[in-house]
Amino acid sequence: MFLKVGRVLDVRWVASSSRAVKVVWKMYEGLCNHFLNASSDPNRDSKTRAKYSGLRKRLASPEFLLDLGLMCDCLNELSVLSNILQKRSLTLIQAHQHINRSIRVLTSLKDLKGEYLTKATNATNNMNFKNITLEKEERVKRKEEKKSIWKIL
Numbered sequence: 001m002f003l004k005v006g007r008v009l010d011v012r013w014v015a016s017s018s019r020a021v022k023v024v025w026k027m028y029e030g031l032c033n034h035f036l037n038a039s040s041d042p043n044r045d046s047k048t049r050a051k052y053s054g055l056r057k058r059l060a061s062p063e064f065l066l067d068l069g070l071m072c073d074c075l076n077e078l079s080v081l082s083n084i085l086q087k088r089s090l091t092l093i094q095a096h097q098h099i100n101r102s103i104r105v106l107t108s109l110k111d112l113k114g115e116y117l118t119k120a121t122n123a124t125n126n127m128n129f130k131n132i133t134l135e136k137e138e139r140v141k142r143k144e145e146k147k148s149i150w151k152i153l
Contacts, residue, residue: 014075014078014079014081015079015082015083017079018072018075018076018078018079021068021071021072021075022076024068025068025069025072028059028129028130028132029130029131029132031059032056032059032060035052035053035055035056035059036052036056038052039052039053039056057135058137060132060133060134060135061134061135061136061137062124062127062134062136062137064137065120065123065124065129065134066117066120066121068116068120069114069116069117069118069119069121070109070114070116070117070120072114072115072116072117073109073113073114073115073116073117074106074114076114076116077105077106077109078102078106080102081098081099081102084098085098085099
């Protein structure tokens, strides 16, 4: 299956970033398997194999999956807003209403999990996502990290 990512640094960067993140979500199993196969490929040098091993380890961590779910939810909302704001027929009042709506939706994601984060949370509880066994990774404390994301928003 081929999915078109498009240019990530396009003028419409929110929509292109949203598509790129959703491709990673959709192709998660294939990416993990590719990195696993590449990390043990004898035709590659040891540095390249180590790089693929690290990528696979990072991709198969519950922390990455939770970050990916949160990014999917946030970028989805921002993408919708971006597309609305690009309409030529949009008035200033309508734009203001749409911006306020998006702010409310993004703020509600602090307390209520979105569609993707809910799926990611369920997968991390089972330590399995799309036939890939998740492996814990030592990182920064999640609560502090999440608070900083919300401060930015």
